[in-house]
Amino acid sequence: MNAIVQTLSAPVVGAGRSVVFRTRGHAHGPVVRMVSPSDVGQMIKPFVFLDLIDTQHAIGQQGYGWHPHSGIATLTLLMDGQCHYAESTDHEGTMEAGDIEWMSAGRGVWHTGFGIPPIKAFQLWIALPAERELAPAFSHHLSVNEIPSDGPVRVLLGRSGEAVSPINAPSGINYFVVELKAGQRWTYQPPQGYRVGWIAVMDGSLHTPEPVDKGELAVFDHSDAAIEFEATADVRFVLGTAIPHPHDLHLGSYSVHTSSAALMEGECEIARIGSELRAKGVLR
Template identity: 55%
Template sequence: MSPGDLGLVLKPFIFLDLVNFDARHGQTRFGMHPHSGIATLTFMAQGDVRYADSTGQAGVLPEGGVEWMQAGGGVWHTGEPVGEQPGQGFQLWVALPAALESAPAFSRYLAPSEVPRVGPVRVLLGRYGAVHSAVEAPSAMTFLAVTLAQGERWRYTPPAGHTVAWVAVASGRLLAGEPIATGELVSFAPSETAIDFIAGTDTRFVLGSAVPHPHPLVMGTYSVHTSADALDRGETEIRRIRQSLRAAGQLA
């Protein structure tokens, strides 16, 4: 999913990447790069990642942890694998509403113990049943990581107004009216109807649902805003931060 294709249909969810890396082969995937107008959520299903960002935060995001980077008016961040264990995770981009797209950037890094669990579900963003994520969603949306054993069934009932829904499989095989294989993303027809899942094998997947994002997507290279003016402000701030990082020796 990217802002120029499925992101137009599934907004506020506008980008999803299933990230696989192996430190033994120098695969970092997350060099220092900027964003504005969006928030990114990185969930590490396997492996640890060392992170740093231009808000001044740095550390290690352990397996099962979550990085929330609300880029707002502009931010730079980076990450690299720790140790020799191969890693896998999802990075999601979320379009911010107009009131937040130019706000100061902030980040939050959650240890695995801070990510709520309900049965097979980890609540990465939003709410599931009576459980809320530790990170406040910028608009009405839910993002879940789910692990099912072979043959296990699970039903997801979207909250009221969540007519956008999709699922992406990290490993295994899932049935949701049709088979969904490893690496595939499937979007569902606009509806608030419950969705039933059956695991064809041991399966790990993520699911998103939301109230539709009402704004257009105005795109830059790493930025997505609701207007050309907001995009211009974001890219100006990105250039300013780049100069500061270079002056500090943190960026080539």
């Protein structure tokens, strides 16, 4: 896998991947729901959910109170601001700008969080493979200085060149945050078989070769060909590529599993944890 960066004035004219779908999502207060498991997530699984948060207001318990998950992992990328999170595993912490927090829900977990503005963040859900969807929950917080880089890329999951994320994520998934200056070009060659590809732009704009602007998510055609980018303004975006998730998605209110039996087991576990949290007075 190669990442090539150039700064040139000519337009992008290569024959890389094309955009087959784009959306600006649906706003819910300060949160824009760009991907859900029942819509775009069907196109780009194992990536099944993406929220974009860009707000000058605090995000508190009303927006991100205690809630459960099973069968998925969440990856929170805090680009600007500060937030605090807590989990039913007794893991909690504070995130600063540039940090990420990976939470593998497995068979079940509850979590909560609040943010101090201005806040810019992405929260991603990944559908776990069958061998992980009912495993014990765990999480991993990386500070901005612990995230490996390869040129304009910070490797949140997977690898780019020699830069390898230390997060114990499922194989076959790459997830990067990329920053390019206006006029800068970058070409990304996914590994063989990584036929799922998409980007979401937090700031600025780019050509790929079609224009993609701030607040847009674009899905690429289903192949593992190279993806070409040229920044038309200083830009920050996330890029996900992966081997396609081979299972139908079995959906609960907060859960995604590979089978109805696994979904039932996960939902029973999150109900059990919820009862424990209520007994402790954490939930009302």
